Amino acid sequence: MIASSPATNTSENTNAKIPPMHTERSDSGTGERSLHMSPSQRRTSFSSQLLCRCCLRNPPVRVTIYTHMRSLQLLGTSTVRLVFPGSLVCATCIIHVVPLIYTLAPAKEALEYEDTVMSMDPKHFADGNPFVGDPREELDQAWDGLLENIQISLTADEFSQVRPQLGDNRSTLVLPDGGHIVRFRVYHELHCLKWIRKWMHREHYWPDLTGYALHERRWHIEHCLEEFRMHAMCHPSLAPATFYFLDRKTSDEITADGTHVEKCVNWDSLQKWTGERRVDLNTVDRKALVEGG
Numbered sequence: 001m002i003a004s005s006p007a008t009n010t011s012e013n014t015n016a017k018i019p020p021m022h023t024e025r026s027d028s029g030t031g032e033r034s035l036h037m038s039p040s041q042r043r044t045s046f047s048s049q050l051l052c053r054c055c056l057r058n059p060p061v062r063v064t065i066y067t068h069m070r071s072l073q074l075l076g077t078s079t080v081r082l083v084f085p086g087s088l089v090c091a092t093c094i095i096h097v098v099p100l101i102y103t104l105a106p107a108k109e110a111l112e113y114e115d116t117v118m119s120m121d122p123k124h125f126a127d128g129n130p131f132v133g134d135p136r137e138e139l140d141q142a143w144d145g146l147l148e149n150i151q152i153s154l155t156a157d158e159f160s161q162v163r164p165q166l167g168d169n170r171s172t173l174v175l176p177d178g179g180h181i182v183r184f185r186v187y188h189e190l191h192c193l194k195w196i197r198k199w200m201h202r203e204h205y206w207p208d209l210t211g212y213a214l215h216e217r218r219w220h221i222e223h224c225l226e227e228f229r230m231h232a233m234c235h236p237s238l239a240p241a242t243f244y245f246l247d248r249k250t251s252d253e254i255t256a257d258g259t260h261v262e263k264c265v266n267w268d269s270l271q272k273w274t275g276e277r278r279v280d281l282n283t284v285d286r287k288a289l290v291e292g293g
Contacts, residue, residue, distance in 0.1 A: 110273030149274035153179030192224030
């Protein structure tokens with residue numbers, strides 16, 4: 001999904017921090033859209049004759065970014081070409097693609113993207129859906145299946161590739177075989193959704209929860225909701241919803257239709273990759289874990 005042009009500076013700053021991205025703006029007089037970055041970064045617009053391969057409307061941009069993620073071969077001031085696939089994308093679409101730069105490098109081989117129609121019929125979305133509805137064995141098994149690979153093991157080399165994402169260069173627990181234990185953020189988000197569902201049906205899942213234990217559980221849900229707020233504001237979806245009258249002859253009530261097309265990860269392929277590296281913290285010998293890996 002991402003390719004880079006030959007680096008113009010091959011010196012690598014292993015202590016570099018990834019500078020923040022800023023909002024996009026229009027270059028007055030050119031009609032082109034470009035990603036306005038911090039002063040330490042440069043941005044260059046391609047000819048307006050080219051079109052973004054994502055939306056097929058706007059001219060694409062070229063982004064120069066400073067990082068030291070060796071796995072992506074972004075050295076010094078190399079140009080990062082964001083592909084969707086095979087061509088550059090515009091500044092409007094780039095906010096959805098830029099997170100791919102920071103995708104956990106060892107897992108990039110498992111990321112397959114598909115055009116997916118995102119739609120939800122408010123009357124029928126629960127029909128045959130094992131993830132929604134009242135508590136039942138089928139629902140619990142479906143959610144447990146989503147989370148079975150919540151912890152995985154990376155090799156020392158793979159873990160060195162993800163360190164730039166950690167911000168503080170921290171370590172993690174290491175298995176006796178040298179595997180470094182990590183968790184992908186997506187699994188934490190699914191864990192939070194599962195707990196929110198359980199909170200909605202706490203009379204079924206936690207019928208005897210009272211006092212401080214009940215307070216602690218509620219605070220865990222607050223933590224989960226705050227995680228979703230932060231993530232939504234960090235990676236905002238700009239997919240548009242349209243509006244229409246329900247029945248203009250009888251009412252002025254208006255509703256929205258949020259159906260849109262997105263490039264979604266093939267979840268089965270990611271689950272297969274993480275499943276091959278699964279770590280069960282409930283069965284691992286914790287005395288054998290080494291700190292500081």
